[in-house]
Amino acid sequence: MLNKYGEVLENVSLENYNTYGLKTKTKYLIKPYTINDLQNLVIYLDEEKIPYYLLGKGSNVILPDTDFKGVIINLDNLNNITINNNIVTAECGILLSKLVKTVIEHKLKGLETLGTIPGTLGGALYGNASFYPDKSIYDYLEEVLVLKNKKLVTIPRKDIQISHRYSSFKEEKVILLKATFKLEEGSAKEMQEEIKLMQEKRLKTQPLEYKNAGSVFKNPEGLSAGKLIDEAGLKGYNINDAEVSLKHANFIVNKGNATSKDIKELIKYIQKKVLEKEHIKLELEQIIIDW
Numbered sequence: 001m002l003n004k005y006g007e008v009l010e011n012v013s014l015e016n017y018n019t020y021g022l023k024t025k026t027k028y029l030i031k032p033y034t035i036n037d038l039q040n041l042v043i044y045l046d047e048e049k050i051p052y053y054l055l056g057k058g059s060n061v062i063l064p065d066t067d068f069k070g071v072i073i074n075l076d077n078l079n080n081i082t083i084n085n086n087i088v089t090a091e092c093g094i095l096l097s098k099l100v101k102t103v104i105e106h107k108l109k110g111l112e113t114l115g116t117i118p119g120t121l122g123g124a125l126y127g128n129a130s131f132y133p134d135k136s137i138y139d140y141l142e143e144v145l146v147l148k149n150k151k152l153v154t155i156p157r158k159d160i161q162i163s164h165r166y167s168s169f170k171e172e173k174v175i176l177l178k179a180t181f182k183l184e185e186g187s188a189k190e191m192q193e194e195i196k197l198m199q200e201k202r203l204k205t206q207p208l209e210y211k212n213a214g215s216v217f218k219n220p221e222g223l224s225a226g227k228l229i230d231e232a233g234l235k236g237y238n239i240n241d242a243e244v245s246l247k248h249a250n251f252i253v254n255k256g257n258a259t260s261k262d263i264k265e266l267i268k269y270i271q272k273k274v275l276e277k278e279h280i281k282l283e284l285e286q287i288i289i290d291w
């Protein structure tokens with residue numbers, strides 16, 4: 001029945017669908033081929049009261065240890081881009097790296113600072129992802145097409161509220177489908193150079209050799225979460241295979257077989273220690289999912 005709406009996988013491990021590599025299983029995972037498939041799928045799942053959850057690249061989430069009895073929706077097949085002069089429209093399953101590479105090839109500037117973030121366009125809009133604190137994916141956004149109450153609705157930029165790692169989409173049950181940006185002309189060579197520098201910086205400062213989901217905590221106003229955790233003496237502290245990275249203290253790495261429980265206990269421990277020492281409550285940047 002489900003295969004009417006896209007490619008279906010059954011009783012599948014989500015290990016390759018979340019960057020922590022957690023081995024939670026799902027009853028179904030579906031990759032709709034088109035936006036209409038996705039809309040009809042959601043109508044069907046709602047009618048049948050089947051739970052569903054949308055995952056991008058799973059690079060900002062902590063999945064639960066318990067298996068999911070519903071349907072994971074994956075947007076890998078929704079990755080088309082159209083470019084008309086400086087107007088770019090892309091479907092939200094596209095990887096940021098691919099979107100950025102394509103617009104740079106068209107000498108279009110504005111999105112290049114997102115080029116090294118390992119998520120989808122939808123995930124970046126949802127969480128207002130950025131590499132530099134003063135740059136946002138919303139700087140050049142015109143509008144987003146979303147699925148809301150089973151209807152396709154276009155939301156103009158002015159109706160979306162944002163702040164650090166926050167968009168008002170977090171308050172609504174919507175699926176982001178397609179985004180339109182108005183970019184500027186730029187030098188492809190300069191933008192490629194900039195991406196190379198960002199990637200070098202990541203390699204030098206982040207534990208990319210281990211599975212992780214990026215920064216665990218938001219930086220408190222004017223402070224660095226990594227520095228606070230380091231000063232609390234927590235680098236290398238571990239609960240089973242979940243470890244505070246030796247390279248960057250605001251990363252938790254999975255050394256092999258970490259569970260969701262290990263990661264969440266480690267998060268609580270870090271929060272407790274930083275609160276005791278610095279009187280600062282670290283706020284999570286990663287999203288804890290509870291089916």
Ligand SMILES: Cc1cc2nc3c(=O)[nH]c(=O)nc-3n(C[C@H](O)[C@H](O)[C@H](O)COP(=O)(O)OP(=O)(O)OC[C@H]3O[C@@H](n4cnc5c(N)ncnc54)[C@H](O)[C@@H]3O)c2cc1C
Binds near residue numbers: 019060075121129208
């Ligand atoms: C090594 C590493 C480095 C990172 N560096 C950065 C960085 O520099 N800056 C930064 O901001 N982040 C960074 N991240 C975190 C992460 O890559 C970003 O938050 C990214 O935007 C998440 O996208 P995703 O597709 O993986 O979303 P997921 O993690 O799959 O999902 C996150 C949330 O968004 C929701 N969501 C995803 N797609 C949609 C959609 N189409 N419609 C509605 N909801 C949706 C999901 O349901 C979930 O609640 C890093 C992560 C890693 C592993």
